[in-house]
Amino acid sequence: MNISERFKQPNQIAILIDPEKCQSEVVIRNLVEKIHFSGVDFVFVGGSTVSEKEFEQTIGLLKQLITIPLVIFPGSAHQVSEKADGILLLNLISGRNPDYLIGHHVQAAQKIIESKAEVISTSYLLIDGGSHSSVAYVSQTTPIPHNQVSIAYNTALAGKLIGHQALFLDAGSGAKHAVSVSMVIAMKELGQPLIIGGGVKSLEQINTLHKAGANVVVIGNKIEEDIDFLLDIRNYIAEKTDK
Numbered sequence: 001m002n003i004s005e006r007f008k009q010p011n012q013i014a015i016l017i018d019p020e021k022c023q024s025e026v027v028i029r030n031l032v033e034k035i036h037f038s039g040v041d042f043v044f045v046g047g048s049t050v051s052e053k054e055f056e057q058t059i060g061l062l063k064q065l066i067t068i069p070l071v072i073f074p075g076s077a078h079q080v081s082e083k084a085d086g087i088l089l090l091n092l093i094s095g096r097n098p099d100y101l102i103g104h105h106v107q108a109a110q111k112i113i114e115s116k117a118e119v120i121s122t123s124y125l126l127i128d129g130g131s132h133s134s135v136a137y138v139s140q141t142t143p144i145p146h147n148q149v150s151i152a153y154n155t156a157l158a159g160k161l162i163g164h165q166a167l168f169l170d171a172g173s174g175a176k177h178a179v180s181v182s183m184v185i186a187m188k189e190l191g192q193p194l195i196i197g198g199g200v201k202s203l204e205q206i207n208t209l210h211k212a213g214a215n216v217v218v219i220g221n222k223i224e225e226d227i228d229f230l231l232d233i234r235n236y237i238a239e240k241t242d243k
């Protein structure tokens with residue numbers, strides 16, 4: 001099954017590895033071992049302020065170690081690699097910065113074709129999560145207010161009409177509040193694979209987002225703070241599979 005087909009499955013989890021924060025080989029090996037044991041569905045790799053060298057080192061090692069789909073979640077054109085299985089070709093359509101609507105894409109286009117990674121064109125909406133996120137800062141864009149479901153819906157609808165294959169709502173790394181259940185439920189109507197991230201720190205939140213219709217819940221910071229959360233995730237996945 002290719003990645004865009006996999007994204008349509010329910011109740012999935014992706015772990016985000018930010019190369020900027022994961023430089024030691026020992027740390028990465030240990031993390032990958034726990035990720036495999038946990039049974040999560042994807043590893044996403046990317047960050048808003050990653051250097052090319054950090055990115056290349058991390059993706060090179062991950063490619064050797066990872067047995068589940070490795071998907072690039074790039075913050076800039078230099079985060080493209082032939083070593084990944086897929087790449088989220090993000091369009092930051094909650095913002096109005098042309099660099100994040102088409103600029104980085106032009107810079108990356110040749111490298112993406114050469115990489116042969118599966119390209120998943122993705123509407124990327126930044127939703128206010130109660131703290132100023134790195135993505136908002138780097139992209140110099142303003143997130144959609146947390147409770148403005150109709151603005152988010154119309155933005156995502158435009159992305160779907162443009163032809164994007166997936167929809168990613170991100171409250172921003174380390175958000176105080178994850179994307180709301182009412183926003184997730186509203187977005188489900190669009191019938192696109194729905195990826196939700198930012199500020200998810202508990203199994204309860206994962207479960208609530210899954211029940212609301214998120215196909216993929218992305219966890220970044222929580223694993224950086226507490227790697228053993230992957231054991232809790234393992235139990236969560238086992239329980240879901242039993243049902």
Ligand SMILES: CC(C)=CCC/C(C)=C/CC/C(C)=C/CC/C(C)=C/COP(=O)(O)OP(=O)(O)O
Pocket residue numbers: 018045046047048049073074075076077078079080089090091092099100101104105108124133134135138139173174221
């Ligand atoms: C077309 C290509 C190849 C790149 C541009 C892609 C676009 C439009 C990106 C959107 C904006 C952006 C900067 C996204 C970065 C996404 C990401 C991986 C965020 C998570 O990590 P950090 O924001 O680094 O989190 P921390 O602040 O915790 O380090």
Ligand SMILES: O=P(O)(O)OC[C@@H](O)CO
Pocket residue numbers: 016170171172173174175196197198199200218219220221222
């Ligand atoms: O680090 P956290 O808060 O889990 O966020 C993950 C990701 O969606 C950020 O772009």
Ligand SMILES: [Mg+2]
Pocket residue numbers: 018020047048049050134
């Ligand atoms: Mg970062």
